[in-house]
Amino acid sequence: MVATPLFRIHLSAAGVDNPTVRSHVEQAFALTVATALSAGAAFALTAATVASWLLVRRITAPVSRLVAAADDVAHGRYTFSATTSGSDEDFARLERAFADMAGRLDRTERIRAQMLADLAHELRTPVATLDAYLEGLEDAVLPADGSSWDVMRNQLDRLRRLASDMADLSAVDENALVLNLQEVDLSQVVSAAAAAAAPRFADEDIALSVRLSRLPVLPLDRQRIEQVLANLLENALRHTPAGGAVAITTSLADPEHVQISVQDTGDGIPADQLEAVFGRFHRLDPARRPDGSGLGLTIARSLVHAHGGALTAFSEGRGHGARLDLVLPVAPAEFP
Structure with a gap:
């Protein structure tokens, strides 16, 4: 709208008064401007598309990693490590926090599994002893005297202590222990x-x-x-x-x-x-x-x-x- 009148003024100043020449020059100018505008718009649109794609990828990539990691954790796989290269500081902190959480869950799961195995081992002896003595009493192989009852009572006491100690240890592990200072x-x-x-x-x-x-x-x-x-x-x-x-x-x-x-x-x-x-x-x-x-x-x-x-x-x-x-x-x- 502005460029064409200005161009005509310059043509007049340059002494180009032939109507035919002026018409061709103006058409050429208009075509050049239209081409330049079209090219500029296409370039701007392409740049905006690329920038948007990069931005979306920059945002969604760490989110996708966290979604995949969350799915792994939900299925008992805790081997997640933060890969913060290219992420902004907020996502970097989020990934580090998630990796730390996954590591803690992994350690907790290992302790739990080991504790269950150890607990099964500790339960085996008193339970087997009680079973053997009860069977012996039923078959009259063992006398139903004070000695037999003492052995069974001791094994029951051991089971009772084990249950109490496990409850205390669980409270400590879960940070549920409240001190009455x-x-x-x-x-x-x-x-x-x-x-x-x-x-x-x-x-x-x-x-x-x-x-x-x-x-x-x-x-x-x-x-x-x-x-x-x-x-x-x-x-x-x-x-x-x-x-x-x-x-x-x-x-x-x-x-x-x-x-x-x-x-x-x-x-x-x-x-x-x-x-x-x-x-x-x-x-x-x-x-x-x-x-x-x-x-x-x-x-x-x-x-x-x-x-x-x-x-x-x-x-x-x-x-x-x-x-x-x-x-x-x-x-x-x-x-x-």
Whole structure:
């Protein structure tokens, strides 16, 4: 609309007054403009199409990867890794978060599978023992006396402990454990735990001693700490022979931490198993008759960690006894 009048003005200025020439020139100009506009529009449309395709691909590619990964996770395949090249930061964060989630699910699934296998193994012995004794009683092969009933009662107690320990461990694994934190005199808790365990130690001819230091009042879940101490004393009792000794001592490890140590003169722990003893269903001597759930130290460490503390094992090796150190912060972060 504007270009043609301007072109005519320039033709007049150039002295082109022949109507025929002016008509041909104007037609040529109009055709050139139309061609240029058409080419420009086609180029712009092509560029817009390509840009739109690239943008859509840039957006849909990571989404498609996440959809495929979600389908894999839904079918139990957790091998997803983030491939963030070419993605913007938002999608990169999303992929990293999804990869982290898939990794956690994979670890959880492996632990679950291993735990179920271990649980089946732990259940086999008491169930088989009960089955054998019941069959023996029915066939009058075994006498229905106090000895037979004691064996079956012990196996039922073992199953009961296993069920209770599994419930506690499940609560810890699912972050469903709620601590009832209160100001607690730790010395009183240690004394009470030792008093509760004393009769069993006496029955096994194992000396149990307690040496308490002056400690600050701590914010703790008393019931859970009592459970931890009971598990530690049970472990020491199980691995200390008659005539041995177990000592409980408390101390202020540093201004911010207190320590409870349970030292025994029992079997000892090989250096390569000092960490493994806290694993689920771990046994130092697989050939030894199991008399616990195999979860005591695992649960104890989990409960201590929930308080912001640490539980570690020390030993000079087989035959040299062992020491379990429970360290708790004076002011755990969980306490309001």
